[in-house]
Amino acid sequence: MRDLTMGKFIWLIKIRRCLFIVFCSVASQYAMSADPILDLTCSNRQTVLSLKEVGPLSPFQTRLSGTCKTNSIIALGGYYAQTQTVKSIPGQYVTVVAAATGDPVPYESALSATNCFEPRNCEGYLDVDDTFPYDFMISGITMSTPGFQHIEVSIYGYDRAFSTKFLVGTVLVAYTVVQPACSMNSASHLSLGFGALTSNDFASSQQVAEISLNCTADTQVNVTLVPTQSAVNGSPGVSATTLDGLSMAATWVDSSSAVVFNTPRSFAMSAGTNLIQLGFRPQLNAGSSPVGEFSSQYTLNIVYP
Template structure:
């Protein structure tokens, strides 16, 4: 009986000794860092984005990128979180994405171990002096009501092993929403048909595009015509069509002067309804007798307060 009791006693001591060895091994791994508090030195800590004057509900986006030097061992990887400020003054929350992983950055109040400091480092560790890069894509939409708005987001790095947190940087947005003086009241896409044409019809085959603007006050606008097809002889108002040998001449409706492509022309708009007219006429290239269907596309840009 004494031998049986002694045997049990020795068996129990072996288990305790084994447990002590494993515990010491784990402790020694984290003992490499005398201070487990997360510490990073980052190259880009603040960005201020001034959107100046914008119209209501305008989308905006910016990148916030840089590198961080590791000042304390990150034993089990890390992840990002965010905290936004000024939401009550900026309206909708900002959308923040870690560009390297494509993950949405979670709010500080609801962290998730999905957006790691570096892809593939979620289960590894970063040593003293290592660097990591970050690139956040921050998007939002301006308010609908005129006024001045200010807000932003603070990005944090979080250490999984010790639950440490440190601010990486902050992005601030400032803008003033203004009600546009003018608005386009005509369709955003216009299609002009020429039908069947012969060379005898070109002299009288002009089609006119009419663009209506409604303005709340008298103002100045800049109008620019940009052809999709290449310009012929520079920017003299003649551009190519999809049919070889046939071009298209563009003129201003109020003056019949050729349009100078990609160059703004200033118009004085009155309070109320206004009309901008553009004439388009097919033109044969010298020595050409083309046959077939054709098309020609343009973009009209109107810049107003």
């Protein structure tokens, strides 16, 4: 009985030694094949977006894309991360996402499970001379404070095995925020209601849209009215409505003249509050007696320094 017990004990020890030797062999093979320094060759290392002079809180977007070739083995896969600075001050000022998936690129060295060298496979093995594409969208809005701004976004590739990083590319965004001469006090969407109308009401039924502008100094602005519905040929300022047989006439209230669609009209604005008024009056088409609801839409463009 003692011999049998001792035999089992020795047999277990031999198995443990065998497993230990196999494990060491695998670890040694991995250590010899992986490079602790991530080394890539990437085709597009920089994108520059110069917006020149812009208004405060204006949206912008740009792109960094290209292809990287591996100069070292990436045994356990790799992922992307990014850093940002404005005038050398770190922070998160813009949004950085993968263009194809919309997945956000993590800030600094936070581990990513989706933004990977191999899309959504951050554990994918890459051999020397393998290639993989990258494509990032960078979007944001300009600062509200007047003056020059310079944003730098750096996108890095990280090796999961050794946490070493490589600068894939940088995005530089430069602009100067200028305070516009005028700002609009009115809402960006205006709605005018006519209520219930009969044919006797059309001649006197007019609604007036008032657009208020506040200007810091005397200046000229150009105003253009663009109808959504089609303009009526031969009738300046008249466009169709959504009800067959009924049109809408647009006039400048200050001069009682018909609006010439898609053509800028110049207004002299003074320092302080200014008012632009447009009148809208429904009118029946010849020989028509329409019944039902109607609407008519316009876009008013105001261009000022």
